[in-house]
Amino acid sequence: MATLHTVNKAGQPLELCLRALNPGDSVLLLEEGVYALYEASDVLSDLLRHIAVYVLEADVLARGMTNRDDLDIDMVDYQGFVELTVANDKVVSWF
Amino acid sequence: MSQSICIISTQAPYRGQFAREALDAALVSASYEIPTSLLLMGDGVYQILDGQSPGQLEKKKLSSLFQSLELYGIETVYVDGESLAERHLDPEQLLPLYTLLEGDAVASFLAQQDKVLSF
Amino acid sequence: MKYALAVYGASGTGQSSLTALSFARALLAAGHEIIRVFFYQDGVHNASSLVSPPQDEVNLPEQWQKLITEQGIDAVVCIAAALRRGVVNTEEAERYELPASNFREGYELSGLGQLLEATVEADRLVTFGD
Numbered sequence: 001m002a003t004l005h006t007v008n009k010a011g012q013p014l015e016l017c018l019r020a021l022n023p024g025d026s027v028l029l030l031e032e033g034v035y036a037l038y039e040a041s042d043v044l045s046d047l048l049r050h051i052a053v054y055v056l057e058a059d060v061l062a063r064g065m066t067n068r069d070d071l072d073i074d075m076v077d078y079q080g081f082v083e084l085t086v087a088n089d090k091v092v093s094w095f
Numbered sequence: 096m097s098q099s100i101c102i103i104s105t106q107a108p109y110r111g112q113f114a115r116e117a118l119d120a121a122l123v124s125a126s127y128e129i130p131t132s133l134l135l136m137g138d139g140v141y142q143i144l145d146g147q148s149p150g151q152l153e154k155k156k157l158s159s160l161f162q163s164l165e166l167y168g169i170e171t172v173y174v175d176g177e178s179l180a181e182r183h184l185d186p187e188q189l190l191p192l193y194t195l196l197e198g199d200a201v202a203s204f205l206a207q208q209d210k211v212l213s214f
Numbered sequence: 215m216k217y218a219l220a221v222y223g224a225s226g227t228g229q230s231s232l233t234a235l236s237f238a239r240a241l242l243a244a245g246h247e248i249i250r251v252f253f254y255q256d257g258v259h260n261a262s263s264l265v266s267p268p269q270d271e272v273n274l275p276e277q278w279q280k281l282i283t284e285q286g287i288d289a290v291v292c293i294a295a296a297l298r299r300g301v302v303n304t305e306e307a308e309r310y311e312l313p314a315s316n317f318r319e320g321y322e323l324s325g326l327g328q329l330l331e332a333t334v335e336a337d338r339l340v341t342f343g344d
Contacts, residue, residue, distance in 0.1 A: 001206055008230070008344070012137045016105060019177060022206045031229045058236070059229075078240035085338050086215060086246075092103070092211045093341040095230065098334045116255055116295060123326040129334060210339045212220065212329075214255075 004028060004088035006095075010036040013094035018043070020092065023050055028076070028084060030056040037068050048072055056081060099130040101208040107138040108157045109149060114142050117214030118160050124212075125167035133164070134196075134204070136175040140182065143172060143190045158190055165192070175201050217241055218336035219251045220329060224259035225267070225274045228344025231260055235277055237340065242285060250288045250332035251278075253321070255343070258296040261289075261321045275318060283320040290328045291321050 002024045005017045008031040017027065027047070029036055034055055036044060044053055048071060055067060057075045067075045076084065085091050102121045106113035117133075124131040135142055147158045161172065176197040179186065186195060196204055205211060219238060223230030234251075241248060253260050265275045282289045297306065303317035317323065333339045 003205070003211075006340075008228075008233075012105065016136050016175075016178075019175070020202050020205050022202050031233060078236045079244060081237060082240045082244050082246070085217075085340060090208070090210060091338060091340045092205065093213045093343060094105075095213065095343040100330070100333060112255060112295070112298065119294070120254075120326055120329065124330045127327060127330050129330060210333050212333060212339065213341045213343060214222075 001089040002026070002087075004084050004091045006030055006091065006093045007033040007036070008093075008095040009033055010039045014040060014043070017092075017094040018047070021047075021051055026052040026054065026084060026088060028054045028056060028081060030059050030081075034059045034063060034065055037065060037071075037073070041068060041071065044073070045071055054080070054084060097130070098209040099132070099207070100124050100210045100212060101132045101134055101205065103134045103136060103211060103213045104139040104142065105135075105137040106214065107141045108147070109152060109154060113214060114139070114157055115160070118157070120212060120214070121164065121169060122167050125164070125169050131169055132173060132208070133169060134173040134175070134201075135193075136178050136201070140174055140178045140184065140189075143174070143193060144184070144188055145190050161190060161192060173204065177201075215337040216247050216249045216335065218249055218329075218332035218339045220339065220341045221251060221253050221257035221260060222255040222341070222343040224256045225265070225272075226259070227256050230342040230344045231257060231274050231278075232272070234340075234342035235274065235281065237342070238281060238287075248285075248287050249336055250290060250328065251282070252329040252332060253289070253291045254295050254326070254329060256299070257342075258291050258299050258301045261291045261296070261318050262301050262316050263318045264316045279318045279320050289321045290324050291317075292326055292329070293323045294326070296323060
């Protein structure tokens with residue numbers, strides 16, 4: 001059962017999400033979670049070795065952030081968010 | 096209605112209605128005879144700290160609501176061991192109605208659930 | 215696919231209500247079905263008819279109501295959470311002898327059981343909290 005984890009902050013929500021991940025799961029950073037692209041880039045680059053990480057475009061753009069070119073993170077729009085919820089068996093939200 | 100629901104509660108008690116309303120959801124879920132589990136993580140572990148006396152806040156004691164879970168068929172509350180350790184809490188400081196999930200146990204526990212409702 | 219959405223936030227506390235609305239629109243655009251949107255915790259404010267932001271800001275309750283009525287979505291507001299926060303329909307206002315009511319049309323006030331029922335019935339549950 002693959003799970004999509006949404007993370008809306010780089011603090012407690014990201015930390016708790018990290019210990020709930022199973023191989024094959026995916027993580028979507030949204031709202032203030034997009035700050036993790038820089039704040040928690042070490043954590044993300046470790047994570048990317050076995051977990052797919054996505055970031056929500058609207059929240060990146062809104063905050064004057066950019067996706068990291070050096071990390072393999074896909075930027076998705078709301079349609080992509082929907083597709084991720086279809087591709088996984090369930091969704092767990094961390095906020 | 097055999098699908099399992101896990102309710103994750105991550106907020107400290109007495110902060111608005113977060114913890115209280117998460118607990119209500121668990122009670123209602125169990126009363127619908129849905130297989131229900133409650134998992135405390137992060138600041139949520141403070142919810143079952145023993146000896147809570149919120150009388151001066153004029154609030155109901157959250158921990159006594161936890162004691163009513165059993166009446167609804169929720170016999171144990173799952174607690175993330177790492178969240179306890181990070182907060183320098185000993186398991187003995189908690190109400191004795193929990194099951195500790197250590198290390199990878201949180202991830203494998205969540206993988207078994209059909210639906211997860213976070214609070 | 216059949217979706218149930220749980221919305222816990224309001225415009226004054228975070229972004230989750232807005233994220234949920236954008237997600238709901240994208241779901242429908244992709245041909246999925248929303249079997250219920252359940253407003254809980256501060257999310258109950260999305261059913262208030264008294265929210266009136268300045269003209270250059272989005273009126274989230276109004277946008278939710280538009281989506282709900284145009285698409286015929288089953289929108290349920292937790293009655294206990296709503297009463298705690300002063301979101302009431304005329305019936306509840308009368309019952310509790312309150313001086314006013316502020317409940318938008320298109321939503322229904324009901325119990326938490328509606329959230330759990332939808333959770334079990336849906337293929338996917340997505341929670342939006344702050």
